[in-house]
Amino acid sequence: MEVNETIGSVVVVGGGTAGWITAAKLAKRFNSTSEGAVSVTLIESPDIPTIGVGEGTWPTMRKTLASLGIDESEFIRTCNASFKQGSKFVNWKAAPTTTNNHYYHLFSSIADPAEFNLSPYWRLGYAGTKSYAEAVSTQGYLSDLCKAPKAITSKAYDGIQSYAYHLDAGKFAELLKKHAIEKLGVKFLSCNVTDVMTDTDGITGVMTDQFGEVAGDFFVDCSGFSCLLLGQTLGVPFKSVSDVLFTDYAVAIQVPYNDPQCDINSCTISTAQEAGWIWDIGLQNRRGVGHVYSSEFMSHEQAEKLLREYIGEDAHNLPAKLVKMNVGYREKFWHKNCVAIGMSAAFVEPLEASAIFLIEAASNMLADQLPKKKSLLNIVANKFNESFLFRWNRTIDFIKLHYVLSERDEPFWVKNKNKDSIPQSLQDSLEQWATEPVSPYDFSHVYDPFPMESYQYVLNGMNFNQDLSAGETKYSDIDNAKRAFGQIEKYKDMLIRDLPSNRELLNKLSSFSFSKV
Known part of the structure; x- marks a missing residue:
C-alpha cells in the first residue's frame, strides 16, 4: 500500500468542546502517542472565545470521560461541575396562572419501558393522582430537594441514580x-x-498565520457557525429549519451565588416565556441563566429585560451576552476528506442539551469508522451522513414536540402549533399515540437520539390527550404495575434519607475523591 493512499494525519480546525472531544477520541482510538500511529493535530484560534451557552450534558458524558481516562473527581473540581438528574419544565403546559404547571424529564425510571411499559397503567389510573414522573421515578423527588445522585463512597462514574x-x-x-x-x-x-x-x-492543507501551511490527510471542521472547511471551502450548503423551530437568538448572564454554600439545583430548569424559554443551570460557583427566544416575536431589549426580571436583584450590573443561533444542519456532514462536528455541522436550540451529546456521538462514530485507506472514505461518509441526518431530524422532532403540546396562546406558541410547521414524521407519531401507547417499535433505529422513555416523560408531562380505553384489555398486568408504583414510595424515602445534597457531595469532593472504577 502506497503512503499517499493511506490516512496518516488528521487535522482538527477549531477547539472548544467539539474540537477537543473529537481530537481526544481520535488520538485515543489511534494510540497517537505510539511511533507510526495516525497523528492528530488541533488548530485553535487564540482570538475566538468559547461561546459557553450549552452547559448541560446527558448521562453519556460519564462514558465519554471514562473512555478518555479522565478522573471524575478531577473533572468535577476543575470544571465547577454539578450533578444533573434531569430537566424541569415550568409553564410549558399553559400560561403561568395555572397551578401545578411543571413536569420533569428524568434520566431513569423504576422499570425499563421497553421491557415493562408503565405508561399505559398510569394513563388508566392505576397510580392514583400522581404525576407520571412521581409514579415511575424517584428522581423528581430528589431534584425537589436538590439531592445528589450518588454518595462519596460511590465509585467514579457509578451512580445510585442515573446522572x-x-x-x-x-x-x-x-x-x-x-x-x-x-x-x-x-x-x-x-x-x-x-x-x-x-x-x-478535498482539502490538502490549511495556511496559518503562525506556522505556515499545515498539511493533512483528513480534516475535521470544528470551526463553529462559520463552518470554514465544509461550508465555506467545500461548498456544502446549510439547511435552515427556521420554518420548524422559530427561536433564533439567546441572551445569557452568568449569576454568581450570594451564598457560596447555597443549594444547587439537581436539574436544568426550563421556564417557558412569551416567545421562548429561559434556562437556569446551577454550577458550583454560579448559575448559568439564558433566554432563548424568537426575534420575530420579541426584540433583543425585551428579551434581556425579561431575563433580568427572572433573575431578580442578583442581575443588577451583570453583563449579558447576545448569541445569534443558526438553527439547522449541513446537507452533508462528511464530504470528501472532511467532516464537520459541533456547530459547524448543525445546531438546534439547547432545550434538551442535545448539542454535546451529538458531538459525543459524532466523535465516537468518526473514531470507530475512519478508515486507513483513502479509497474507503466515500463509503464511510455515506454511512455517517445517513446516520446523522436521521439523528438531527429526530432531534428536531423531539424539540418541536415540546411546543406542539403546549396550551399557551401567545402568537409565538400559536405559530408553533400550526400544522405547516410540524414535520410529517411527528404528525404521524402523534396521530398514532393518540390511541396507542408509545412502543419500542417506534424507536427501532440504533441511532435514535432520544429513547422511548424521554418521549413518555414529555407526552405525559404535557398532558397529551391519549385515550387507551379501546384497547384497555391489553394491559392486564395490573398487579405488577401497582407493585412497581408502590416501590417508588419505599425507594424515595430511603434515597431521601441516605443521599447527600448536591452541595454536600461537591463540598466533600474538594477534599476526597470517588474510588476508581
Missing part, C-alpha cells in the same frame, strides 16, 4: 485540551487559519 452534569464549558474545553495534549498525544497549534488549500479529492 449527567452541569459544567462550565470554557473550563471543560481547557481540561480536555490539557488531557489531550499531555496524555493522548494531540499536537496543538495556537494560530489563525488564513487560507484553505484543496484539490479534486
Whole structure:
C-alpha cells in the first residue's frame, strides 16, 4: 500500500468542546502517542472565545470521560461541575396562572419501558393522582430537594441514580485540551487559519498565520457557525429549519451565588416565556441563566429585560451576552476528506442539551469508522451522513414536540402549533399515540437520539390527550404495575434519607475523591 493512499494525519480546525472531544477520541482510538500511529493535530484560534451557552450534558458524558481516562473527581473540581438528574419544565403546559404547571424529564425510571411499559397503567389510573414522573421515578423527588445522585463512597462514574452534569464549558474545553495534549498525544497549534488549500479529492492543507501551511490527510471542521472547511471551502450548503423551530437568538448572564454554600439545583430548569424559554443551570460557583427566544416575536431589549426580571436583584450590573443561533444542519456532514462536528455541522436550540451529546456521538462514530485507506472514505461518509441526518431530524422532532403540546396562546406558541410547521414524521407519531401507547417499535433505529422513555416523560408531562380505553384489555398486568408504583414510595424515602445534597457531595469532593472504577 502506497503512503499517499493511506490516512496518516488528521487535522482538527477549531477547539472548544467539539474540537477537543473529537481530537481526544481520535488520538485515543489511534494510540497517537505510539511511533507510526495516525497523528492528530488541533488548530485553535487564540482570538475566538468559547461561546459557553450549552452547559448541560446527558448521562453519556460519564462514558465519554471514562473512555478518555479522565478522573471524575478531577473533572468535577476543575470544571465547577454539578450533578444533573434531569430537566424541569415550568409553564410549558399553559400560561403561568395555572397551578401545578411543571413536569420533569428524568434520566431513569423504576422499570425499563421497553421491557415493562408503565405508561399505559398510569394513563388508566392505576397510580392514583400522581404525576407520571412521581409514579415511575424517584428522581423528581430528589431534584425537589436538590439531592445528589450518588454518595462519596460511590465509585467514579457509578451512580445510585442515573446522572449527567452541569459544567462550565470554557473550563471543560481547557481540561480536555490539557488531557489531550499531555496524555493522548494531540499536537496543538495556537494560530489563525488564513487560507484553505484543496484539490479534486478535498482539502490538502490549511495556511496559518503562525506556522505556515499545515498539511493533512483528513480534516475535521470544528470551526463553529462559520463552518470554514465544509461550508465555506467545500461548498456544502446549510439547511435552515427556521420554518420548524422559530427561536433564533439567546441572551445569557452568568449569576454568581450570594451564598457560596447555597443549594444547587439537581436539574436544568426550563421556564417557558412569551416567545421562548429561559434556562437556569446551577454550577458550583454560579448559575448559568439564558433566554432563548424568537426575534420575530420579541426584540433583543425585551428579551434581556425579561431575563433580568427572572433573575431578580442578583442581575443588577451583570453583563449579558447576545448569541445569534443558526438553527439547522449541513446537507452533508462528511464530504470528501472532511467532516464537520459541533456547530459547524448543525445546531438546534439547547432545550434538551442535545448539542454535546451529538458531538459525543459524532466523535465516537468518526473514531470507530475512519478508515486507513483513502479509497474507503466515500463509503464511510455515506454511512455517517445517513446516520446523522436521521439523528438531527429526530432531534428536531423531539424539540418541536415540546411546543406542539403546549396550551399557551401567545402568537409565538400559536405559530408553533400550526400544522405547516410540524414535520410529517411527528404528525404521524402523534396521530398514532393518540390511541396507542408509545412502543419500542417506534424507536427501532440504533441511532435514535432520544429513547422511548424521554418521549413518555414529555407526552405525559404535557398532558397529551391519549385515550387507551379501546384497547384497555391489553394491559392486564395490573398487579405488577401497582407493585412497581408502590416501590417508588419505599425507594424515595430511603434515597431521601441516605443521599447527600448536591452541595454536600461537591463540598466533600474538594477534599476526597470517588474510588476508581
